Amino acid sequence: MAQPSFEAAFKQLEKIVAELESGDPPLETAIRKFEEGMRLARLCSRKLDETEKRISVLMETDDGRVEEHPLRDAEAVKDSES
Protein backbone atom coordinates (compact mmCIF):
# COMPACT_ATOMS: atom_id res chain seq x y z
CA MET A 1 0.00 0.00 0.00
CA ALA A 2 1.32 3.39 -0.94
CA GLN A 3 2.24 5.70 1.88
CA PRO A 4 -0.56 8.19 2.45
CA SER A 5 0.04 11.84 1.73
CA PHE A 6 0.69 14.24 4.58
CA GLU A 7 -2.79 15.55 4.16
CA ALA A 8 -4.43 12.12 4.21
CA ALA A 9 -2.40 11.14 7.25
CA PHE A 10 -3.17 14.41 9.01
CA LYS A 11 -6.89 14.17 8.29
CA GLN A 12 -6.91 10.57 9.48
CA LEU A 13 -5.14 11.66 12.64
CA GLU A 14 -7.71 14.39 13.23
CA LYS A 15 -10.48 11.90 12.63
CA ILE A 16 -9.04 9.42 15.09
CA VAL A 17 -8.66 12.08 17.76
CA ALA A 18 -12.22 13.22 17.15
CA GLU A 19 -13.46 9.64 17.34
CA LEU A 20 -11.62 9.00 20.54
CA GLU A 21 -12.95 12.22 22.01
CA SER A 22 -16.53 11.89 20.96
CA GLY A 23 -17.25 8.18 21.08
CA ASP A 24 -16.67 5.63 23.75
CA PRO A 25 -15.23 2.66 21.89
CA PRO A 26 -14.14 -0.49 23.70
CA LEU A 27 -10.76 -0.11 25.32
CA GLU A 28 -9.02 -2.43 22.88
CA THR A 29 -10.36 -0.38 20.00
CA ALA A 30 -9.34 2.83 21.75
CA ILE A 31 -5.82 1.54 22.25
CA ARG A 32 -5.62 0.41 18.66
CA LYS A 33 -6.82 3.81 17.53
CA PHE A 34 -4.36 5.50 19.82
CA GLU A 35 -1.50 3.51 18.35
CA GLU A 36 -2.71 4.23 14.85
CA GLY A 37 -2.91 7.92 15.76
CA MET A 38 0.64 7.93 17.10
CA ARG A 39 1.86 6.21 13.98
CA LEU A 40 0.15 8.85 11.82
CA ALA A 41 1.57 11.66 13.96
CA ARG A 42 5.08 10.29 13.43
CA LEU A 43 4.39 9.92 9.74
CA CYS A 44 3.18 13.52 9.52
CA SER A 45 6.22 14.82 11.37
CA ARG A 46 8.48 12.87 9.05
CA LYS A 47 6.66 14.19 6.01
CA LEU A 48 7.15 17.75 7.19
CA ASP A 49 10.88 17.26 7.11
CA GLU A 50 11.28 15.16 4.04
CA THR A 51 10.50 17.75 1.36
CA GLU A 52 13.54 19.21 -0.22
CA LYS A 53 13.96 22.87 -0.89
CA ARG A 54 14.24 23.63 -4.58
CA ILE A 55 13.42 26.60 -6.71
CA SER A 56 13.12 25.92 -10.38
CA VAL A 57 11.85 27.38 -13.59
CA LEU A 58 9.56 25.45 -15.90
CA MET A 59 9.95 26.00 -19.61
CA GLU A 60 8.74 24.60 -22.85
CA THR A 61 11.43 23.86 -25.40
CA ASP A 62 11.05 24.73 -29.06
CA ASP A 63 10.10 21.16 -29.87
CA GLY A 64 7.39 21.24 -27.23
CA ARG A 65 9.06 19.33 -24.42
CA VAL A 66 8.74 20.40 -20.82
CA GLU A 67 11.98 21.21 -19.07
CA GLU A 68 12.65 22.23 -15.53
CA HIS A 69 15.85 23.93 -14.45
CA PRO A 70 17.08 25.12 -11.10
CA LEU A 71 16.69 28.86 -10.82
CA ARG A 72 19.79 30.69 -9.67
CA ASP A 73 18.09 33.97 -8.88
CA ALA A 74 15.52 32.27 -6.80
CA GLU A 75 18.27 30.47 -4.92
CA ALA A 76 19.66 33.86 -4.17
CA VAL A 77 16.27 34.97 -2.97
CA LYS A 78 15.94 32.13 -0.61
CA ASP A 79 19.50 32.40 0.61
CA SER A 80 18.96 36.02 1.45
CA GLU A 81 16.01 34.97 3.56
CA SER A 82 17.68 32.40 5.58
Next chain:
Amino acid sequence: MDSKTPSGGPSASADPAIPRTVLSVSQLTLKIKQLVEAAFEFIWITGEISNFKIPASGHAYFTLKDAEAQIAAVMFRGVRRTLRFEPRDGLGVVGLGRISVYPPRGTYQIILEYLEPAGAGALQQAFEALKAKLAAEGLFDVVRKRPLPLLPRKIAVVTSATGAVFHDICHVALRRFPSLAIQLVPTAVQGAAAVEAIVRAIALANRDASAELIIVARGGGSLEDLQAFNSEPVARAIAASSLPVVSAVGHETDYTIADFVADLRAPTPSAAAEIVVPMKSELIGRIHHLVDRLHGRLRARMNLYRARIGEMAARLNVTRRRIDETRLRLDDMAARMVRSLQQRFAYQRQRIRWIEARLLAAHPRQRMARMRERLAAQTDHLVLAHRLFVARRRQGLDPLVARLTALNPLAVLGRGYSITRRLADHCVVSDAGSVAAGTDVEILLARGRLKARVTGKRD
Protein backbone atom coordinates in the same frame (compact mmCIF):
# COMPACT_ATOMS: atom_id res chain seq x y z
CA MET B 1 -24.18 91.49 -0.89
CA ASP B 2 -25.97 93.98 -2.90
CA SER B 3 -24.79 94.14 -6.44
CA LYS B 4 -26.18 97.57 -6.98
CA THR B 5 -23.93 100.37 -6.00
CA PRO B 6 -24.75 104.02 -6.37
CA SER B 7 -22.58 105.57 -8.92
CA GLY B 8 -22.68 108.53 -11.13
CA GLY B 9 -20.91 109.57 -14.25
CA PRO B 10 -21.36 111.01 -17.61
CA SER B 11 -20.93 107.62 -19.31
CA ALA B 12 -24.57 106.88 -18.60
CA SER B 13 -25.36 109.12 -21.35
CA ALA B 14 -23.94 106.60 -23.77
CA ASP B 15 -27.18 104.66 -23.71
CA PRO B 16 -29.82 106.00 -21.41
CA ALA B 17 -31.96 102.95 -21.99
CA ILE B 18 -29.60 100.70 -20.13
CA PRO B 19 -29.65 101.20 -16.40
CA ARG B 20 -26.31 102.09 -15.26
CA THR B 21 -25.33 99.28 -12.85
CA VAL B 22 -21.74 99.13 -12.06
CA LEU B 23 -20.12 96.02 -10.51
CA SER B 24 -16.77 95.68 -8.95
CA VAL B 25 -14.47 92.95 -10.31
CA SER B 26 -15.02 91.00 -7.16
CA GLN B 27 -18.76 91.33 -7.49
CA LEU B 28 -18.73 90.20 -11.06
CA THR B 29 -16.38 87.38 -10.38
CA LEU B 30 -18.56 86.24 -7.55
CA LYS B 31 -21.62 86.31 -9.79
CA ILE B 32 -19.79 84.27 -12.38
CA LYS B 33 -18.57 81.85 -9.74
CA GLN B 34 -22.08 81.30 -8.42
CA LEU B 35 -23.55 80.80 -11.83
CA VAL B 36 -20.91 78.53 -13.18
CA GLU B 37 -20.43 76.39 -10.12
CA ALA B 38 -24.18 75.88 -9.76
CA ALA B 39 -24.52 74.93 -13.40
CA PHE B 40 -21.64 72.48 -13.52
CA GLU B 41 -21.75 70.77 -10.20
CA PHE B 42 -21.38 67.18 -11.55
CA ILE B 43 -20.20 66.73 -15.07
CA TRP B 44 -18.48 63.97 -16.97
CA ILE B 45 -15.73 65.20 -19.21
CA THR B 46 -13.40 63.51 -21.62
CA GLY B 47 -10.16 64.80 -23.02
CA GLU B 48 -6.47 64.25 -23.23
CA ILE B 49 -4.03 65.01 -20.48
CA SER B 50 -1.27 67.47 -21.05
CA ASN B 51 1.14 69.40 -18.91
CA PHE B 52 0.71 66.96 -16.02
CA LYS B 53 2.38 68.20 -12.83
CA ILE B 54 2.43 67.20 -9.21
CA PRO B 55 3.92 69.89 -7.00
CA ALA B 56 4.99 69.34 -3.42
CA SER B 57 1.43 69.64 -2.20
CA GLY B 58 0.69 66.25 -3.78
CA HIS B 59 -2.27 67.62 -5.77
CA ALA B 60 -2.14 66.96 -9.49
CA TYR B 61 -2.44 69.87 -11.95
CA PHE B 62 -2.86 69.32 -15.64
CA THR B 63 -4.74 70.42 -18.68
CA LEU B 64 -7.50 68.53 -20.36
CA LYS B 65 -7.82 69.28 -23.98
CA ASP B 66 -9.25 68.17 -27.21
CA ALA B 67 -8.74 69.49 -30.70
CA GLU B 68 -10.54 72.75 -30.10
CA ALA B 69 -10.43 73.59 -26.44
CA GLN B 70 -8.72 73.10 -23.19
CA ILE B 71 -9.51 73.39 -19.53
CA ALA B 72 -7.34 73.45 -16.47
CA ALA B 73 -7.85 70.43 -14.25
CA VAL B 74 -6.99 69.71 -10.63
CA MET B 75 -7.06 66.45 -8.77
CA PHE B 76 -6.49 66.62 -5.08
CA ARG B 77 -4.06 64.34 -3.38
CA GLY B 78 -6.65 62.12 -1.69
CA VAL B 79 -8.49 61.46 -4.93
CA ARG B 80 -5.28 60.93 -6.89
CA ARG B 81 -4.29 58.11 -4.56
CA THR B 82 -7.36 56.08 -5.47
CA LEU B 83 -6.42 56.01 -9.16
CA ARG B 84 -5.76 52.62 -10.62
CA PHE B 85 -3.58 53.99 -13.36
CA GLU B 86 -0.80 56.52 -13.72
CA PRO B 87 -2.08 59.60 -15.52
CA ARG B 88 0.40 60.95 -18.02
CA ASP B 89 0.54 63.42 -20.83
CA GLY B 90 -1.20 62.36 -23.98
CA LEU B 91 -3.46 59.87 -22.21
CA GLY B 92 -7.13 60.09 -23.07
CA VAL B 93 -9.22 60.08 -19.97
CA VAL B 94 -12.78 60.30 -18.75
CA GLY B 95 -13.41 62.09 -15.49
CA LEU B 96 -16.12 63.26 -13.19
CA GLY B 97 -15.78 66.70 -11.64
CA ARG B 98 -17.16 70.12 -10.92
CA ILE B 99 -16.24 73.48 -12.32
CA SER B 100 -14.58 75.85 -9.89
CA VAL B 101 -13.87 79.52 -10.38
CA TYR B 102 -10.75 80.87 -8.72
CA PRO B 103 -11.31 84.56 -8.14
CA PRO B 104 -7.73 85.62 -7.37
CA ARG B 105 -6.68 84.68 -10.87
CA GLY B 106 -9.96 85.02 -12.63
CA THR B 107 -9.62 81.51 -13.90
CA TYR B 108 -11.85 78.52 -13.88
CA GLN B 109 -10.91 74.90 -13.77
CA ILE B 110 -12.40 71.49 -13.31
CA ILE B 111 -11.78 69.74 -10.02
CA LEU B 112 -11.83 66.03 -10.77
CA GLU B 113 -13.26 63.53 -8.28
CA TYR B 114 -12.75 60.49 -10.46
CA LEU B 115 -10.63 59.70 -13.48
CA GLU B 116 -10.17 56.68 -15.66
CA PRO B 117 -8.47 56.04 -18.93
CA ALA B 118 -10.73 56.65 -21.92
CA GLY B 119 -12.14 53.36 -23.03
CA ALA B 120 -12.18 52.04 -19.48
CA GLY B 121 -15.92 52.25 -19.49
CA ALA B 122 -15.97 49.93 -22.46
CA LEU B 123 -13.58 47.62 -20.65
CA GLN B 124 -15.81 47.68 -17.63
CA GLN B 125 -18.78 46.78 -19.77
CA ALA B 126 -16.86 43.95 -21.40
CA PHE B 127 -15.80 42.78 -17.93
CA GLU B 128 -19.37 42.70 -16.70
CA ALA B 129 -20.54 40.92 -19.85
CA LEU B 130 -17.88 38.21 -19.60
CA LYS B 131 -18.49 37.82 -15.91
CA ALA B 132 -22.20 37.33 -16.49
CA LYS B 133 -21.55 34.86 -19.29
CA LEU B 134 -19.10 32.71 -17.35
CA ALA B 135 -21.27 32.87 -14.26
CA ALA B 136 -24.17 31.62 -16.33
CA GLU B 137 -22.00 28.72 -17.47
CA GLY B 138 -21.39 27.87 -13.83
CA LEU B 139 -17.66 28.54 -13.95
CA PHE B 140 -17.81 30.47 -10.68
CA ASP B 141 -19.90 27.93 -8.84
CA VAL B 142 -18.75 27.12 -5.38
CA VAL B 143 -19.05 23.39 -6.08
CA ARG B 144 -16.32 23.72 -8.70
CA LYS B 145 -13.88 25.10 -6.15
CA ARG B 146 -11.34 22.45 -5.33
CA PRO B 147 -9.85 22.23 -1.88
CA LEU B 148 -6.19 23.16 -1.64
CA PRO B 149 -3.74 20.56 -0.38
CA LEU B 150 -2.93 21.09 3.25
CA LEU B 151 0.76 20.69 2.63
CA PRO B 152 1.83 21.14 -0.99
CA ARG B 153 5.31 19.80 -1.54
CA LYS B 154 5.68 21.92 -4.59
CA ILE B 155 3.86 24.94 -5.91
CA ALA B 156 3.93 26.42 -9.40
CA VAL B 157 3.89 30.17 -9.79
CA VAL B 158 2.63 31.52 -13.09
CA THR B 159 3.91 35.07 -13.21
CA SER B 160 6.50 37.35 -14.67
CA ALA B 161 10.09 36.19 -14.39
CA THR B 162 11.03 39.80 -13.74
CA GLY B 163 9.48 41.96 -11.11
CA ALA B 164 8.90 41.59 -7.43
CA VAL B 165 5.97 39.20 -7.49
CA PHE B 166 7.89 35.92 -7.70
CA HIS B 167 10.42 37.20 -5.20
CA ASP B 168 7.68 38.16 -2.76
CA ILE B 169 6.00 34.80 -3.07
CA CYS B 170 9.27 32.90 -2.54
CA HIS B 171 10.10 35.10 0.41
CA VAL B 172 6.83 34.47 2.19
CA ALA B 173 6.50 30.81 1.19
CA LEU B 174 9.99 29.80 2.27
CA ARG B 175 9.71 31.71 5.51
CA ARG B 176 6.62 29.68 6.30
CA PHE B 177 7.88 26.35 5.06
CA PRO B 178 11.63 26.30 4.39
CA SER B 179 11.73 22.96 2.61
CA LEU B 180 9.07 23.83 0.04
CA ALA B 181 9.76 23.41 -3.66
CA ILE B 182 8.71 26.31 -5.87
CA GLN B 183 8.43 26.20 -9.61
CA LEU B 184 8.35 29.40 -11.63
CA VAL B 185 6.40 29.22 -14.85
CA PRO B 186 7.41 32.46 -16.48
CA THR B 187 4.91 34.39 -18.55
CA ALA B 188 4.16 37.85 -19.77
CA VAL B 189 1.44 39.32 -17.57
CA GLN B 190 0.50 42.38 -19.59
CA GLY B 191 0.52 43.50 -23.14
CA ALA B 192 -0.77 41.97 -26.31
CA ALA B 193 0.87 38.55 -25.87
CA ALA B 194 -0.04 38.17 -22.21
CA VAL B 195 -3.31 36.28 -22.65
CA GLU B 196 -1.83 33.57 -24.78
CA ALA B 197 1.30 33.36 -22.63
CA ILE B 198 -0.66 32.95 -19.43
CA VAL B 199 -2.87 30.26 -20.98
CA ARG B 200 0.23 28.40 -22.14
CA ALA B 201 1.95 28.71 -18.77
CA ILE B 202 -1.06 27.27 -16.95
CA ALA B 203 -1.20 24.40 -19.42
CA LEU B 204 2.54 23.85 -19.03
CA ALA B 205 2.32 23.57 -15.28
CA ASN B 206 -0.48 21.03 -15.74
CA ARG B 207 1.55 19.03 -18.22
CA ASP B 208 4.51 18.92 -15.88
CA ALA B 209 2.17 18.24 -12.97
CA SER B 210 4.99 18.03 -10.45
CA ALA B 211 3.47 20.89 -8.50
CA GLU B 212 0.33 20.40 -6.46
CA LEU B 213 -1.21 23.78 -7.15
CA ILE B 214 -0.72 26.88 -9.24
CA ILE B 215 -0.57 30.47 -8.12
CA VAL B 216 -1.40 32.81 -10.97
CA ALA B 217 0.00 36.12 -9.88
CA ARG B 218 0.52 39.69 -10.96
CA GLY B 219 1.26 42.90 -9.11
CA GLY B 220 -1.10 45.86 -9.00
CA GLY B 221 -1.90 47.90 -12.07
CA SER B 222 -4.57 49.69 -13.99
CA LEU B 223 -7.64 48.00 -15.29
CA GLU B 224 -5.90 47.92 -18.65
CA ASP B 225 -2.83 46.34 -17.13
CA LEU B 226 -4.92 43.60 -15.58
CA GLN B 227 -6.77 43.10 -18.82
CA ALA B 228 -5.22 39.70 -19.55
CA PHE B 229 -6.68 38.36 -16.31
CA ASN B 230 -10.08 39.57 -17.37
CA SER B 231 -9.88 37.69 -20.64
CA GLU B 232 -11.99 34.70 -21.50
CA PRO B 233 -9.09 32.43 -22.60
CA VAL B 234 -7.30 32.89 -19.26
CA ALA B 235 -10.55 32.30 -17.40
CA ARG B 236 -11.11 29.08 -19.33
CA ALA B 237 -7.51 27.97 -18.88
CA ILE B 238 -7.91 28.36 -15.13
CA ALA B 239 -11.21 26.49 -15.20
CA ALA B 240 -9.62 23.69 -17.22
CA SER B 241 -6.59 23.33 -14.98
CA SER B 242 -6.32 19.95 -13.25
CA LEU B 243 -4.21 21.51 -10.55
CA PRO B 244 -6.04 23.82 -8.17
CA VAL B 245 -5.46 27.47 -9.04
CA VAL B 246 -5.06 30.36 -6.65
CA SER B 247 -5.35 33.80 -8.21
CA ALA B 248 -3.39 36.70 -6.83
CA VAL B 249 -3.83 39.53 -9.25
CA GLY B 250 -3.38 43.23 -8.53
CA HIS B 251 -4.22 44.93 -5.30
CA GLU B 252 -6.63 43.92 -2.65
CA THR B 253 -9.43 45.96 -4.20
CA ASP B 254 -8.98 44.59 -7.71
CA TYR B 255 -11.27 41.81 -8.75
CA THR B 256 -10.59 40.10 -12.03
CA ILE B 257 -12.42 37.38 -13.91
CA ALA B 258 -9.48 35.12 -13.06
CA ASP B 259 -10.28 35.67 -9.39
CA PHE B 260 -13.83 34.43 -9.87
CA VAL B 261 -12.82 31.31 -11.76
CA ALA B 262 -9.90 30.39 -9.54
CA ASP B 263 -10.37 27.89 -6.75
CA LEU B 264 -9.28 30.57 -4.35
CA ARG B 265 -8.64 34.29 -4.65
CA ALA B 266 -5.80 35.80 -2.71
CA PRO B 267 -5.85 39.56 -2.28
CA THR B 268 -2.15 39.89 -3.14
CA PRO B 269 0.70 37.60 -4.28
CA SER B 270 2.22 37.61 -0.79
CA ALA B 271 -1.14 36.73 0.67
CA ALA B 272 -1.39 33.87 -1.83
CA ALA B 273 1.84 32.43 -0.49
CA GLU B 274 0.53 32.77 3.06
CA ILE B 275 -2.72 31.06 2.22
CA VAL B 276 -1.21 28.26 0.17
CA VAL B 277 1.85 27.43 2.22
CA PRO B 278 1.27 26.28 5.76
CA MET B 279 3.46 27.53 8.56
CA LYS B 280 5.66 24.56 9.34
CA SER B 281 5.89 25.42 13.01
CA GLU B 282 2.12 25.71 13.12
CA LEU B 283 1.69 22.29 11.53
CA ILE B 284 4.11 20.82 14.03
CA GLY B 285 2.13 22.54 16.75
CA ARG B 286 -1.10 21.10 15.43
CA ILE B 287 0.39 17.61 15.31
CA HIS B 288 1.63 18.01 18.87
CA HIS B 289 -1.75 19.24 19.91
CA LEU B 290 -3.42 16.22 18.33
CA VAL B 291 -0.92 13.90 19.97
CA ASP B 292 -1.62 15.58 23.30
CA ARG B 293 -5.32 15.07 22.81
CA LEU B 294 -4.67 11.47 21.82
CA HIS B 295 -2.65 10.91 24.97
CA GLY B 296 -5.03 12.85 27.13
CA ARG B 297 -8.00 10.96 25.85
CA LEU B 298 -6.42 7.57 26.37
CA ARG B 299 -5.09 8.57 29.76
CA ALA B 300 -8.54 9.72 30.74
CA ARG B 301 -9.98 6.42 29.56
CA MET B 302 -7.30 4.47 31.43
CA ASN B 303 -7.84 6.44 34.61
CA LEU B 304 -11.53 5.91 34.33
CA TYR B 305 -11.07 2.18 33.90
CA ARG B 306 -8.55 2.05 36.69
CA ALA B 307 -10.95 3.81 39.00
CA ARG B 308 -13.77 1.47 37.99
CA ILE B 309 -11.59 -1.58 38.49
CA GLY B 310 -10.59 -0.32 41.92
CA GLU B 311 -14.18 0.26 42.78
CA MET B 312 -15.22 -3.16 41.59
CA ALA B 313 -12.35 -4.79 43.45
CA ALA B 314 -13.52 -3.03 46.58
CA ARG B 315 -17.01 -4.29 45.99
CA LEU B 316 -15.68 -7.78 45.40
CA ASN B 317 -13.80 -7.50 48.67
CA VAL B 318 -17.00 -6.67 50.45
CA THR B 319 -18.56 -9.76 48.95
CA ARG B 320 -15.57 -11.84 49.88
CA ARG B 321 -15.73 -10.57 53.42
CA ARG B 322 -19.36 -11.51 53.50
CA ILE B 323 -18.48 -14.97 52.22
CA ASP B 324 -15.75 -15.26 54.83
CA GLU B 325 -18.16 -14.22 57.52
CA THR B 326 -20.68 -16.70 56.31
CA ARG B 327 -18.07 -19.36 56.28
CA LEU B 328 -17.11 -18.54 59.87
CA ARG B 329 -20.71 -18.57 60.94
CA LEU B 330 -21.17 -21.86 59.18
CA ASP B 331 -18.18 -23.28 61.01
CA ASP B 332 -19.44 -21.90 64.25
CA MET B 333 -22.86 -23.37 63.75
CA ALA B 334 -21.42 -26.72 62.76
CA ALA B 335 -19.29 -26.70 65.89
CA ARG B 336 -22.25 -25.77 68.02
CA MET B 337 -24.29 -28.48 66.40
CA VAL B 338 -21.64 -31.08 67.06
CA ARG B 339 -21.23 -29.84 70.59
CA SER B 340 -24.91 -29.95 71.28
CA LEU B 341 -25.12 -33.45 69.85
CA GLN B 342 -22.19 -34.55 71.95
CA GLN B 343 -23.86 -33.09 75.00
CA ARG B 344 -27.01 -34.94 74.14
CA PHE B 345 -25.11 -38.14 73.67
CA ALA B 346 -23.26 -37.67 76.90
CA TYR B 347 -26.50 -37.04 78.72
CA GLN B 348 -28.12 -40.10 77.23
CA ARG B 349 -25.11 -42.19 77.95
CA GLN B 350 -25.16 -41.02 81.55
CA ARG B 351 -28.82 -41.80 81.76
CA ILE B 352 -28.23 -45.23 80.39
CA ARG B 353 -25.46 -45.73 82.87
CA TRP B 354 -27.70 -44.66 85.69
CA ILE B 355 -30.50 -46.95 84.57
CA GLU B 356 -27.94 -49.71 84.21
CA ALA B 357 -26.80 -49.09 87.72
CA ARG B 358 -30.33 -49.24 88.95
CA LEU B 359 -30.88 -52.33 86.93
CA LEU B 360 -27.78 -53.87 88.31
CA ALA B 361 -28.83 -52.92 91.74
CA ALA B 362 -32.12 -54.65 91.10
CA HIS B 363 -30.44 -57.81 89.84
CA PRO B 364 -31.90 -61.10 91.38
CA ARG B 365 -28.49 -62.55 92.02
CA GLN B 366 -28.56 -61.68 95.70
CA ARG B 367 -32.02 -62.93 95.98
CA MET B 368 -30.88 -66.08 94.31
CA ALA B 369 -27.96 -66.29 96.67
CA ARG B 370 -30.29 -65.91 99.57
CA MET B 371 -32.56 -68.50 98.10
CA ARG B 372 -29.63 -70.68 97.37
CA GLU B 373 -28.62 -70.35 101.00
CA ARG B 374 -32.09 -71.21 102.10
CA LEU B 375 -32.18 -74.06 99.64
CA ALA B 376 -28.90 -75.41 100.96
CA ALA B 377 -30.13 -75.15 104.49
CA GLN B 378 -33.29 -76.93 103.69
CA THR B 379 -31.43 -79.56 101.71
CA ASP B 380 -29.20 -80.22 104.67
CA HIS B 381 -32.20 -80.39 106.82
CA LEU B 382 -33.89 -82.81 104.43
CA VAL B 383 -30.81 -85.02 104.18
CA LEU B 384 -30.57 -85.20 107.89
CA ALA B 385 -34.21 -86.01 108.26
CA HIS B 386 -33.92 -88.66 105.64
CA ARG B 387 -30.93 -90.14 107.20
CA LEU B 388 -32.71 -90.15 110.48
CA PHE B 389 -35.74 -91.75 108.94
CA VAL B 390 -33.68 -94.37 107.12
CA ALA B 391 -31.74 -95.17 110.21
CA ARG B 392 -34.89 -95.48 112.14
CA ARG B 393 -36.45 -97.76 109.53
CA ARG B 394 -33.34 -99.81 109.24
CA GLN B 395 -33.51 -100.54 112.93
CA GLY B 396 -37.00 -102.04 112.40
CA LEU B 397 -36.08 -103.85 109.24
CA ASP B 398 -33.02 -105.84 110.14
CA PRO B 399 -34.84 -108.76 111.94
CA LEU B 400 -37.18 -109.02 109.03
CA VAL B 401 -34.35 -109.22 106.56
CA ALA B 402 -32.75 -111.99 108.48
CA ARG B 403 -35.93 -113.96 108.40
CA LEU B 404 -36.43 -113.23 104.73
CA THR B 405 -32.97 -114.36 103.90
CA ALA B 406 -33.55 -117.61 105.57
CA LEU B 407 -36.54 -118.19 103.32
CA ASN B 408 -34.80 -117.27 100.07
CA PRO B 409 -34.90 -120.23 97.73
CA LEU B 410 -31.83 -119.08 96.20
CA ALA B 411 -30.03 -119.38 99.44
CA VAL B 412 -30.05 -123.15 99.01
CA LEU B 413 -28.24 -122.76 95.79
CA GLY B 414 -25.15 -121.98 97.82
CA ARG B 415 -25.25 -125.48 98.97
CA GLY B 416 -25.09 -126.69 95.40
CA TYR B 417 -28.65 -126.71 94.43
CA SER B 418 -29.80 -125.12 91.18
CA ILE B 419 -32.96 -124.01 89.59
CA THR B 420 -33.82 -124.73 85.97
CA ARG B 421 -36.12 -122.47 84.02
CA ARG B 422 -37.36 -122.59 80.55
CA LEU B 423 -35.53 -119.94 78.77
CA ALA B 424 -38.51 -118.95 76.80
CA ASP B 425 -40.90 -118.26 79.67
CA HIS B 426 -38.82 -118.42 82.77
CA CYS B 427 -41.04 -121.17 84.09
CA VAL B 428 -39.20 -123.18 86.64
CA VAL B 429 -38.74 -126.67 85.49
CA SER B 430 -39.48 -128.97 88.29
CA ASP B 431 -40.87 -131.79 86.13
CA ALA B 432 -38.90 -133.29 83.30
CA GLY B 433 -42.11 -133.72 81.50
CA SER B 434 -42.57 -129.99 81.24
CA VAL B 435 -39.79 -129.89 78.84
CA ALA B 436 -39.18 -131.61 75.63
CA ALA B 437 -35.88 -132.55 74.20
CA GLY B 438 -34.30 -129.63 72.46
CA THR B 439 -35.83 -127.01 74.78
CA ASP B 440 -33.53 -124.29 75.77
CA VAL B 441 -33.26 -123.88 79.46
CA GLU B 442 -31.51 -121.70 81.95
CA ILE B 443 -29.89 -123.02 85.00
CA LEU B 444 -29.52 -120.59 87.85
CA LEU B 445 -26.53 -121.34 90.07
CA ALA B 446 -25.49 -119.74 93.33
CA ARG B 447 -23.18 -117.71 91.27
CA GLY B 448 -24.21 -116.99 87.66
CA ARG B 449 -26.42 -118.99 85.37
CA LEU B 450 -25.92 -121.47 82.58
CA LYS B 451 -27.64 -121.79 79.27
CA ALA B 452 -28.42 -125.38 78.27
CA ARG B 453 -30.43 -127.54 75.88
CA VAL B 454 -32.34 -130.61 76.91
CA THR B 455 -30.80 -133.49 75.13
CA GLY B 456 -32.65 -136.23 76.80
CA LYS B 457 -34.78 -136.93 79.79
CA ARG B 458 -35.90 -139.54 82.06
CA ASP B 459 -38.94 -139.54 84.03
